[in-house]
Amino acid sequence: MNALSTADTLNFRSDNVATVCPEILRALDAANHGPAASYGDDAHSQALNRIYSELFETAVTVFPVSTGTAANALGLAASVRSYGAVFCHEEAHIHTAEGAATEAFTGGAKLLPLPGAQFRLHPDGLRTALARVQRGVRNRAQPDVVSITQASEYGTVYPLDDIAEIGALAHGAGLKVHMDGARFANALATLGCSAAAMTWQRGVDILSFGATKNGAMNTEAIVVFDETLVEPLSYRLRRAGQTWSKMRFAAVQLTAYVEGGLYLRMARHANALAARLARELAALPGIELVAPVEANLIFLSMPPAVITMLAAEGVLFARRDQNVIRLVTRFDGREEEIDRLLAIARRAVARTAGQT
Amino acid sequence: MNALSTADTLNFRSDNVATVCPEILRALDAANHGPAASYGDDAHSQALNRIYSELFETAVTVFPVSTGTAANALGLAASVRSYGAVFCHEEAHIHTAEGAATEAFTGGAKLLPLPGAQFRLHPDGLRTALARVQRGVRNRAQPDVVSITQASEYGTVYPLDDIAEIGALAHGAGLKVHMDGARFANALATLGCSAAAMTWQRGVDILSFGATKNGAMNTEAIVVFDETLVEPLSYRLRRAGQTWSKMRFAAVQLTAYVEGGLYLRMARHANALAARLARELAALPGIELVAPVEANLIFLSMPPAVITMLAAEGVLFARRDQNVIRLVTRFDGREEEIDRLLAIARRAVARTAGQT
Amino acid sequence: MNALSTADTLNFRSDNVATVCPEILRALDAANHGPAASYGDDAHSQALNRIYSELFETAVTVFPVSTGTAANALGLAASVRSYGAVFCHEEAHIHTAEGAATEAFTGGAKLLPLPGAQFRLHPDGLRTALARVQRGVRNRAQPDVVSITQASEYGTVYPLDDIAEIGALAHGAGLKVHMDGARFANALATLGCSAAAMTWQRGVDILSFGATKNGAMNTEAIVVFDETLVEPLSYRLRRAGQTWSKMRFAAVQLTAYVEGGLYLRMARHANALAARLARELAALPGIELVAPVEANLIFLSMPPAVITMLAAEGVLFARRDQNVIRLVTRFDGREEEIDRLLAIARRAVARTAGQT
Amino acid sequence: MNALSTADTLNFRSDNVATVCPEILRALDAANHGPAASYGDDAHSQALNRIYSELFETAVTVFPVSTGTAANALGLAASVRSYGAVFCHEEAHIHTAEGAATEAFTGGAKLLPLPGAQFRLHPDGLRTALARVQRGVRNRAQPDVVSITQASEYGTVYPLDDIAEIGALAHGAGLKVHMDGARFANALATLGCSAAAMTWQRGVDILSFGATKNGAMNTEAIVVFDETLVEPLSYRLRRAGQTWSKMRFAAVQLTAYVEGGLYLRMARHANALAARLARELAALPGIELVAPVEANLIFLSMPPAVITMLAAEGVLFARRDQNVIRLVTRFDGREEEIDRLLAIARRAVARTAGQT
Missing domain, CATH: 3.90.1150.10 (Aspartate Aminotransferase, domain 1)
Structure with a gap:
């Protein structure tokens, strides 16, 4: 060995x-009885939206996916025009370590990397970048989204006020806000606020909700706050081979993961x-x-x-x-x-x- | 409920x-001890190629993926030029029920559906189609692959001689042979031959090796016989979000699935x-x-x-x-x-x- | 030689x-004086929309492009979701003779070929096909457009009533109507009706307006009736390398081509x-x-x-x-x-x- | 007006x-007699490869295209894997002003911008970048090409020695060399060397040969030195709608443009x-x-x-x-x-x- x-x-x-946390392994075992409808039509999967809507204190739609790269690239693909662009930090995982997955799934959208101390976008940096956007100029990629990583690739955490300011700037300029939450739980544990307070209440429209690094078995989730993204995302996931037939085994992981605050304790x-x-x-x-x-x-x-x-x-x-x-x-x-x-x-x- | x-x-x-078969659940549990290298560098994943090479009686490379759609579309994407084309049966799952995943992952290759009794391509049908290919004509999609489904979407099984003849025709015309084996085990159980005899010994170059329908937990495999496909496929899988970080939990499923012929018994x-x-x-x-x-x-x-x-x-x-x-x-x-x-x-x- | x-x-x-008709060569010569703003901001290009809006008796936007393949594939790309689909005749040029350009520019949308006597879609055939569409089923490509070729690849011409019925069926089902008019003028000359009567008045939303085959010098136009398609198309054209810098030399061709009914006489x-x-x-x-x-x-x-x-x-x-x-x-x-x-x-x- | x-x-x-130079207008006129085979099978088009092979003092293949964006993006698409990457200057036109055409036509390859004084890549900068490439790491875009602009977007011209050093570095690392020659003639006039000396003799594999800015009528050329790129490029051009049916009218422009050194005089x-x-x-x-x-x-x-x-x-x-x-x-x-x-x-x- x-x-x-x-x-x-x-x-x-x-x-x-x-490893995988024991609670999740037990949930897999418990779900393994009798036939269940496929592709998310089973009872466990049907319950996910309700459970996560409670967790996030607003109506959300949850799509389990197999990796963080899939969560990021497909979430972004549903949020950006193929001739659009995504602002992100120059050290963002989507830019440096996902094999150009976002470029591929979007059909060639461009990542526009911005500097920022400690691997975080600073609202002022975004403000400057937005001011320079050449809206309507046909040979310029048109920004549609800002993506931030919480916690960042440097282990730093965006203060809530920064998220709110980034959210306001983005929305003011017609952009959506994407959060790469590969280490969402670690950031949330640090801030000590609610999941709502760190996301949609500060302007986040779509979230890659990481679970694998923190105890799940190769299962992440895309949590959609902006309901206009739900339908395009659902088609894109299926054709990307990211919609599991035995979906219950993803659903029960994501349920166990948050039940009783397990993810935060971990x-x-x-x-x-x-x-x-x-x-x-x-x-x-x-x-x-x-x-x-x-x-x-x-x-x-x-x-x-x-x-x-x-x-x-x-x-x-x-x-x-x-x-x-x-x-x-x-x-x-x-x-x-x-x-x-x-x-x-x-x-x-x-x-x-x-x-x- | x-x-x-x-x-x-x-x-x-x-x-x-x-459900998931108990042997696989036990294997997941057994693998869940201590840290393990990620993205396939762990001992369980490293053993997969050896185990499947024994199973297939030749050197193969195995890539675990999350769904059959991913297995098919990415396997085909590694086998076809973006301006290429794929011959398949007109009722093939890749053509009718995967949301144009192959078109998307290939960058716009074309599926060329052929008729055939009982949802099987007939060698004569393929021969005729190959004779009509306009090689070198720049405004015609150029066939690069033939895809067959074993067992077919109609529950029928290709006889070994038909696979061999299709394989020979395809190779003779410079095409590769892809097998969608969503129900590979069911076909193999019917034919009673070896896994080798139903695949590479009859000309198959790349195989979507189904496991989920027959007992695995949302885990399929791409088995590559043609080693020139290994490198492009490995990059395409990673950027498609199909390379799990905790790969051991896919590897042990695929190992348990075939160990002692379990998959055939099921x-x-x-x-x-x-x-x-x-x-x-x-x-x-x-x-x-x-x-x-x-x-x-x-x-x-x-x-x-x-x-x-x-x-x-x-x-x-x-x-x-x-x-x-x-x-x-x-x-x-x-x-x-x-x-x-x-x-x-x-x-x-x-x-x-x-x-x- | x-x-x-x-x-x-x-x-x-x-x-x-x-050849190129002499009127167009003369127009090129006449436009060749002094500098002119590029990418369509010159006076000749600016006049195009007005001239074609008069020709079509409604407000249209005209985009000159270099080939019919570009006109079709990019017009369709602006009209279809990447996970969408296009109904067309099984002998349609877009399906058989454009090297899968539509699949490429759309990011993998699917062409759904339908039979039809004399290379024309019959309204009843479309009605049947629409009735079978599995709306909302995530692994089925979702039809967004019907494309018809006028005159058809068989030299036949759709009667106005058929266009109207196809248009009504398509719109009733939420689809747009695309017309491949590589031989638009030939069909219009046969029907003897107005350009409006053969297009938007019968439901056509976007038109590949052929000019090269009938006298222009490698210049076609996309004529957009549905203004929601204008913006996405304009970006797609630019990134496709289909927006000429010296646009005046396309604009004056398209102007001369229709002036005084020249195109119809030819x-x-x-x-x-x-x-x-x-x-x-x-x-x-x-x-x-x-x-x-x-x-x-x-x-x-x-x-x-x-x-x-x-x-x-x-x-x-x-x-x-x-x-x-x-x-x-x-x-x-x-x-x-x-x-x-x-x-x-x-x-x-x-x-x-x-x-x- | x-x-x-x-x-x-x-x-x-x-x-x-x-404007368009009078010699080119005259050539268009002269070519406008009688029918001619389409899509490049006419005598004028067939002569192009010979004429440009003489000009470049080596066997080349020439593909006329309609714009510089098409020349760059499609030339690069033929040179890079879809999961590959292109080194270029951070101010390169392909990176800043072509609407992400390269990302789109390649299927999501990544541009890797490098700094460099006066908008030129410096060989040392490239050497450093090459040393940092993570070859074989599956989640890193893999560089396949270096693209330089001659003359640069800043009006500066690469010295021959720099091109040679960049060429040697690129080839040594398994990369191809692309030259964006939107202002090729202006650079060549400055250096006073032969077209061969500024391109393949210094390592250039594929060239966007600009003509429109310097007198042609919306006609550029891709000149291919590396013959392995010819076939994939030819298919990509046709499906991109960049292969004109009346090709003679592009061919005679490109012939007249270089005849007797006209392009250099201009x-x-x-x-x-x-x-x-x-x-x-x-x-x-x-x-x-x-x-x-x-x-x-x-x-x-x-x-x-x-x-x-x-x-x-x-x-x-x-x-x-x-x-x-x-x-x-x-x-x-x-x-x-x-x-x-x-x-x-x-x-x-x-x-x-x-x-x-």
């Missing part, structure tokens, strides 16, 4: 290396592990946080020699740079793993210090 | 109303239920088979009054016509359900006979 | 082998040549018309030996079959060419008769 | 406001006008060149008050900024127009100086 999958590996590479745990890990690592000489830790992602600068030693000890992480690594904590992470990682890091720092 | 999903409904509408059961049901229904006055029953699909003609009574008794099925219905049996179907359906049908026939 | 282009060849292969001439040629050929023993000659296309059956002799004498035509050829007459055709062709045909028939 | 098109307007807005004239205009304007107080003038584009900074006065006097130009305008000279520009513009500018500068 491959070293990457042994249970005692210190795997901080991503939250998608996680996210809080991951966030707390990250907070502790970041705090203790940053206290070591030569190690510094390069981004605020507001969710379950940690970006740290440290001497290359320390990075090398961590890797040599079998710690798995993503290297971003000569000096920078990313560590990700998980809903199923254990304090004991943090302890072990800290011990390794302390030894590495000590040894490196000895070397210089 | 919706009537469609109660466990004692006589549901013969499709095999996608089925298919044989469904086929046997269909054979019995078809035989006993066709023995009733006024009811006739309109297609040979070679897998788990049954097409029957019967008086509209009988159809109405079946529906009134809560039997679920697909109506194809004034006089024609389709019944589908499942891996998890029970003899007792067949008994109940037969009893209802006998009463309906008796009552209708009394009416005339 | 290639035999195909010598001026005295008897070229009946297509009307696109024609079409009447071509039609008259076809009528005479058809009449005299069909009078010969063994030669029969296989379609009524209602425009400038003639489909004839004749003994293969006669066909061979025509070809041997250097006559250029399109062979459709063992026994069937197509002859096309042109706006710049001369009676003397008809005389020569008839003489050759008479000799061929006489010789063949002698052979048997 | 609109002020924009009067012959005595001082129109420096773009070179696409120009470009030299435009360049000389630009050089004089730039020199004399930059000599005025407060006016400065912001880019070197190496072709027929001039970018100048000047006080906003001067810009306002130029506009008030009816001079047409493109404003880029508060302080920056672009002036473009044309093959059909006259010294007298330069005189008048200079006189207006001198008055404006004098008056503005008086104001401060």
Whole structure:
């Protein structure tokens, strides 16, 4: 068996290396009795809209999909004209790490990347960009949507006021607002507000509601607040091969995931592990946080020699740079793993210090 | 709770109303320990190619995907030029019931439907069609692939000789051969040959290997025999949102599905239920088979009054016509359900006979 | 120099082998003075909408494009959802001879071919097809448009009542009506009605207004009656590379083409040549018309030996079959060419008769 | 008549406001005799490859197209996988001013913009970018082509050594080289080398050969050096509606355009006008060149008050900024127009100086 999958590996590479939470496995088991109508006509699937409408305190339509890339690209495809464009942060996952899925599913719409500190669009940056849009000019891609990632790819979280301002700017210019919520729960746990307060009450029209990273089994959801997007999206999903025939097994996951606030409890745990890990690592000489830790992602600068030693000890992480690594904590992470990682890091720092 | 999903409904509408087989649920549970590398780099996923290469007695590459539509449309997209075309039966699922997914994923390739008795392409029909191809004529879509469905949408099964002849014709004309195997196991159980004999040994280059209808949880596979298709397909799948991050949960399903011949046992059961049901229904006055029953699909003609009574008794099925219905049996179907359906049908026939 | 282009060849292969009419060349010359705003902002282009609105007796928007394929595929792309579909005749040029341009520009919409005598959709055929549409079924391509070709690919002309009935059926079902008018002028000359009467007054929403075959220099127009299509079409044209920078040279062609009814005079001439040629050929023993000659296309059956002799004498035509050829007459055709062709045909028939 | 098109307007807005050169109009007239085979099978079209192969001193295939956007986007579409990517300058026309045509025609390939002084890619910049490419990573768009614009959108010209270095870097990394030559002749006139030396001898695989801006009538060409691109391109052009039926009228333009070096004489004239205009304007107080003038584009900074006065006097130009305008000279520009513009500018500068 491959070293990457042994249970005692210190795997901080991503939250998608996680297991599935037991509540979801139990829900799958419980749903596995007798025939059920396919493609979402079963009772479990029919209940989803109601359950999520309660969660979001407004009428929503929920479409389970198999991946975050599908959620983002198809949600955007339903929101943008094929000759349209999407404003996003220049480090947005949709722009840098989804294989141009949005360009493909939209039929060639353009992503218009904007800068912004800590991987967040700043309302002022969006305002400037909107002011420069050449509306009606036929050889310019026409912006139809602004996409933000909450929590961001840098582990930072948009303050509610920023979302509201972005929402108001977008709507004022005739654009829709898309939220990539691959780590929605982690951001929501940090802000401590309601799901409504972080989305439609601040102007979000359509949401990629992440669940896989935080405990589900390869199941995400698109949550649609703007009902005009529902019909086009439903057709696009089916032809994209994103409408499961045995839909009940997606529906019960998404139901179990939010029932009794499970998703928030799991996210809080991951966030707390990250907070502790970041705090203790940053206290070591030569190690510094390069981004605020507001969710379950940690970006740290440290001497290359320390990075090398961590890797040599079998710690798995993503290297971003000569000096920078990313560590990700998980809903199923254990304090004991943090302890072990800290011990390794302390030894590495000590040894490196000895070397210089 | 919706009537469609109660466990004692006589549901013969499709095999996608089925449950998940217990072996697969157990495999999911067993795989759910500790972190595992994502996107197919885990040990379970890495083993898939080996396991399926053994099953198919040749080196294959396996890509798990979430639906049959994704398997077909993306497999075809990797096999056809965007200005190319796909020969298929005029009743092929890819042509009639996938929302033009193939046209979308290929960038506008054309499906060229051909007639053929019992929903099967006949080698002679393909020969004629190939002879009429206007190779090199720039305003004609250029055929690149022949797609056949095994078992067909009519529940019929291609004889091995027909597959071989279609394969030879296609390859002789520079086309690849795609097999839509949504009900691959049912066809294989009928023919009683090896998986190799029904595919690459007869010329199949790429296969949509169905698993969901026959016991898996929303997991299908693309099995690639022609290795030149592997790289383009891998990129297309990722950008289509069809590459799961927690891939192990797809891999273990596909492993459990074939382990010890499970998939064939399940298919044989469904086929046997269909054979019995078809035989006993066709023995009733006024009811006739309109297609040979070679897998788990049954097409029957019967008086509209009988159809109405079946529906009134809560039997679920697909109506194809004034006089024609389709019944589908499942891996998890029970003899007792067949008994109940037969009893209802006998009463309906008796009552209708009394009416005339 | 290639035999195909010598001026005295008897070229009946297509009307696109024609010259450009002198009035259009003069207009190009006249427009060639001083700088002019680009992309349609010049005075000539600005006048087009007015001139064609007068011609069509209603407010229209005109977009010059470079080919009929562009006119059809982009006009349809602006009229159909990417997951939509287009009803057309099974022999429609858009379906058989445009390299799947419509599938490509629409992002994968489906053409739904219907049968119909003499290459025309019959209103009853459309009625039946519309009745079978599975509205709202997510895995079925959703019809958005009906496309008819006037004159048809068989040289037949839709009666006004048929257009009106097709228009009413389409609109009643929420579909738009597209007319491929590659030979618009020939049909209009035959019917003798107004351009308005053959289009929007009978329900046509968008028209590919052919000009190249009938005297223009590689310039066609999309005439839009349904103003909701104007904006999306304008963007699609620009990104398709179909918006000329020196637009005046397209605009003055389209202006000269219709000025004083020039286009109708040219079409009447071509039609008259076809009528005479058809009449005299069909009078010969063994030669029969296989379609009524209602425009400038003639489909004839004749003994293969006669066909061979025509070809041997250097006559250029399109062979459709063992026994069937197509002859096309042109706006710049001369009676003397008809005389020569008839003489050759008479000799061929006489010789063949002698052979048997 | 609109002020924009009067012959005595001082129109420096773009070179696409120009007329058609008389040699081309005469060639159109001369070609207008008798029928000719369509879609490029006529003698004039058949001669094109030979004529351009002589011009480029190697075997090339030439495809006439209607616009520069079509030339670029379709040439790139034939060169890139749908999941591929194109390196280009961040100010490249294909990225900023073609309505995402490349994204559309490629099926969603990504443009990867790079910085570079004076709107030119620098070989070092490309080297760095190539080093960062994540080959084989499935969620990263895979670069297949580098596109450079010669002359650039800033009127600068790539030195031959830079083209060669870019070509070598690209080929070394498995990428093709595309040249957007909307102002090919202007660059060639500046460098004074052969067409071969500026293209395939330095690594260019496919070229958008501009002709419209420099005297042709809405006719550009794609010149293909890499013969593997010929077949896919030919199909893509036809389905894009970019293959004219009366092809002879494009072919004779492209023949006349280069015959006896006409295109270079016209470009030299435009360049000389630009050089004089730039020199004399930059000599005025407060006016400065912001880019070197190496072709027929001039970018100048000047006080906003001067810009306002130029506009008030009816001079047409493109404003880029508060302080920056672009002036473009044309093959059909006259010294007298330069005189008048200079006189207006001198008055404006004098008056503005008086104001401060």
